[in-house]
Structures are given as C-alpha cells and as structure tokens.
Amino acid sequence: MTHRSDRRRPDVTTVELVGGVEALHLELHDPDGRWADVYLEHRARIRAALAAVDAGVEHIGSTSVPGLAAKPIVDIVVTVDDITAEEDYLDALLAAGYELRVREPGHRLVRTPARDVHVHLYERDDPAVGEYLLLRDHLRADADDRALYESTKRSLLSRRWDDMNAYADAKTDVILAIKARAREARGR
Structure with missing residues (x-):
C-alpha cells in the first residue's frame, strides 16, 4: 500500500481544466429517487473498471440526500491509494466511458459525456473526503440544515x-456553518 510519504512521483502543481471554462445553466430539480439508482449503476461501473484497485466509492453531494432539491448531477467520490499513480485508475475510468475534466493537486475529476455524473478522485486519507461525508450525513439527518442549504442554493441559482x-464558492459560508453544527452534533 502506498502512502503520501512514499509516493513514486510528485503530484501536479497546477489546475488543468480540460476543455476550459464552460458556460452553464444551473437549475435545481425536485428530489428524485432515480438519483440513488444512477449512483448504484455508476458505482458498479466504477468498481468493474477498477477491479484491480482497492478503491472506495461513495455517493456525495445533494443528490445523495433524500428530500433535497439538487442540480441533476450525481456526484461520486472515489478513493485510491496514490492519486499520482494515474495509470492505476485513470485509463480504466476513461475506457469505462468517463472523460477527464479536472486534474489538480490531490484531486482528479472525470465525468460522463452527458455531464450528469461527476466522479471525484482523491487519496484515501484526504481530508476532503471526510468533509464530503460529514456534510452528506448531517444533511441526511438534520431537516433544518437541509432546508437552509436548499434555500441558499435556490437564492444563488x-x-x-x-x-x-x-x-x-458562493455556498462556502453556509456549508462551513452547517459542517460546524455537524461536528458539534457529533461531539467533536
């Protein structure tokens, strides 16, 4: 198993946004039970593509929270042992039909050509993964913060x-406040 301290090579130092900045139209959709099915379908696809890799796969983001309106983009986080060892995971995901969108320090993003599924790749011990799961789990459990988050998104959109x-970036302050309450609720 490879750890950060014994990487074979240094990570990238810049952000590569494949295809450049994209103009987009964002809108919230009412909660949709099919988002969970889309996640399960892609989890199976990812696990099949990465069968030779010890990878964790989790549904994150608003589509992972029942009852929460969301942009109809299913976010998935995949953890690998060494983000710099792209030969262990990236080619397999590209062969499985995903497209590389972002390469930046500690993070890669691949997505479907339809842009309806985003797969975020991190190293297993990256704190960002715990932050995603903290927010997801808290929003699943706390109706008041779920409503606050949704109203914030509606206002911004x-x-x-x-x-x-x-x-x-515009959602950052609200997300930080919600995560602070999540930590408090967990007693840490």
Missing part, C-alpha cells in the same frame, strides 16, 4: 453563473 466553481 436566481443569479447567472459563468462557471460552476464560482457558484460552488
């Missing part, structure tokens, strides 16, 4: 966004 990252 009333504006025009040229880039998904700018929209995501």
